[in-house]
Amino acid sequence: MQKWNHFPIPFAIMDDHDKLVSYNQAFESLLTGLGKDKNITDYLQVVPNQSDPNLLMAKITGKDYLVIKKQIKQNENLLVGIETSGVTDLLEALNDLKRHKYELEAIFEHSYDGIYLTNREGVTIRTNAAIERITGIPKHYYLGKNVKDLVRRGILKNSVTEEALKKKKTVSFVQKNYIGNITLLTGTPVHDSQGNIDMIVTNIRDLTDLNRIQAEQIDYLKDHEFQTESPQPKNEYEEKYGIVVQSEQMLAIFETAKRIANFDATILILGETGVGKDVLTNFIYENSDRAKTGKLIKVNCGAIPPELLESELFGYEAGAFTGANRNGKPGMFELANGGTLFLDEVAELPLNLQVKLLRVLQEGEIQRVGGTKPKKVDVHIIAATNRNLHEMVVRGEFREDLYYRLNVIPIHIPPLRDRREDILPLIHLFLKTYNQKYQLYKEFDYELIDFLTVYDWPGNIRELSNLIERLVVTVYQDKIGIDHLPKEYRASEIVGRQTQLSLKEAVEDVERRLLRQAAKKYQNTYEIARALQTSQPTVVRKLKKYNIKVKNE
Incomplete structure (x- = not known):
């Protein structure tokens, strides 16, 4: 200790039994206050709010000392005393700083979003654990690697870091990463005191995962019949009729259908197979007064053999043909009386039946097969086809007068x-x-x-x-x-x-x-x-x- 005798900071060495072994002059000057007959540890206590047992404090001769204890040899500990005023406040501030650091570390590491830090050269300096869940790659793999290298290796498709460095502002874009997840990346520059970019902080949000969670929550709420404070009404057509009407074309079609539902003018629905002609027919019928007075009867003119189609549509009298019901049978027009008859694939009607259909449209009456007297019927006819009736008229495959009788209110449903x-x-x-x-x-x-x-x-x-x-x-x-x-x-x-x-x-x-x-x-x-x-x-x-x-x- 002699070489430390003239050093102004108190030094001392004590053994494992807290007995002084040696000390310098600065420490000796304190012995009066300490009392040579007392153990030095009687004057030391662990610093409040401090978990390190080797950081101690003492009050000697009215002064505060911060005492650092350090083992230098087996059975020997070095004591270094530093006089300071307000040491408690200083150490509490240090503890606050450590606590804040711990909290920030916890937030960074346990964030559900990936956080990715690079320096101004684009070299990765830190990432958090979420990056592993989102990309499937251990976070330590990224450390020290330049984002340009990650793009070249196919880990990234595009680098938001490079864009943020180039544009010197926050940049966001969506991309699918190499394991197939849709991610939202936002790169934000952090500037130093001189205004230069010091680093780029990138936030990575897994949209695939979030959308899955959102869908599960929606299903859960529906299953448990929860409602929000301000429930959003569904589209009118989906709510009431269970049909999807989103496009401008379909909205216009269904609005038109609603307006004409109570007019008895013949409606011709045109459109490719599977566009929803049957659905539109149901909608027109349900919005008409005929839904209260009669049934909606549907006939697929292309699905019934031609030789049976006439009797199916117009009915037959007893004994009209071999095997006929002895009491006769009403046809679809009679069953639809007071209601609506939907003639799907009307272009498949044979020419001889087109004449009989024309009579219904003109006179409002039918005649059963084998019958001699016409019957009045009150039927609203909706026809539909996926074929071009006008071209069929030109080729002589469809009667022109029937075409114009059917084509009073044409509605064309566009393909999907x-x-x-x-x-x-x-x-x-x-x-x-x-x-x-x-x-x-x-x-x-x-x-x-x-x-x-x-x-x-x-x-x-x-x-x-x-x-x-x-x-x-x-x-x-x-x-x-x-x-x-x-x-x-x-x-x-x-x-x-x-x-x-x-x-x-x-x-x-x-x-x-x-x-x-x-x-x-x-x-x-x-x-x-x-x-x-x-x-x-x-x-x-x-x-x-x-x-x-x-x-x-």
Whole structure:
């Protein structure tokens, strides 16, 4: 200790029994206050709120000392005393600082979103545990690696860090990572005191996971009949009739159908197979006064053999032909008396029956097969076909006078490929319907939904419904993906990728139209999110992406 004799800071060495072994002059000057007959540890106590037992404090001759205890040899401990005023306040401030550091560490590490820090050169300096869940890669893999290298290796498709460094402002975009999760990345520059970028903080949100959780919550709320404080009313057509009407074309068609429902003028519904002609007919009938006075009778003119079609439509008298009922039988027109008769595939009517149908339309009367007297009938006729009747008239395959009698109020239902806004809500409707029907809990991944949204659907709604039912029933896994598509659809999916319009561009086009339609219809982004069955932040981001304004915001 002699070499420390003139050092102004008190030093001492004591053994494991707290006895002084040696000390310097600065420490000796304190012995008067200590009392040589007393043990030095009688004057020391652990610093309040301090977990380190080797950090002690003492009050000697009215002065505060911070005493640091350090083992230097076996059975020997070095004591260093530092005089300070307000040592308790200083140490409490130090403890507060440590506590805040611990809290910030906990927030950083346990955040559900991934947090990714890089320096101004784009080199990763820190990540949190969530990055492993989102990307499937251990967080230590990223440390020290430049984001450019991660892009080259295929870990990242694009780097939000590079964009934030380049633009010197917060940048956000959505991308699918290499394990297939849809992620929202937001890179924010952090500046130093001179205003230069010091680091980039990137937040990574797993939208795939969040949408799954949101869907589960919605299902849970529905199952338990919970209601929010301000329940959002469903679309009128879905609420009352259980039908999807989202596109402008279909909204206009159903509004027209509602206005004409109580007029007895003949309606001709045109459109491809599976577009929903039957559904529109039901809607017209249910909105008419005839729903109270008569039945809706449906006849598929193409499904009944021509030789039986006349008796099915107009009925027959007793003994009209071999095997006929002895009491005769009323036909579809008589059964529909006071109500509505739907003649589906009316273009398949033979020419001889077209004449009899024309008589019903002109005179309001029918004549049974084998009968001699006409019967008056009060029937509203709705006809439908997927063929071009005008061209059939030109070719002599359909009577011109009947064509004009049927074509009083023509309604053309566009194919599903021309109203893609309806596809996504139809997917949700059919998936929910078949899950409930078969008591299953299947869901579609984003890639499959993207394909279903851009596919052309030659069979229209009927084909979409049938495919979804097929997938729900035949796929064993709860998560149904694009690889589960039947062979004929997978071939279309491959061809679709080779077309001039990429899948991404097609999906964006559908998104843009859906959002533009919703922005006109709904009051705010929360209502839009609920109608499109997605999250409000997603709606806000996509509205900004496509530069679409909500009418009341």
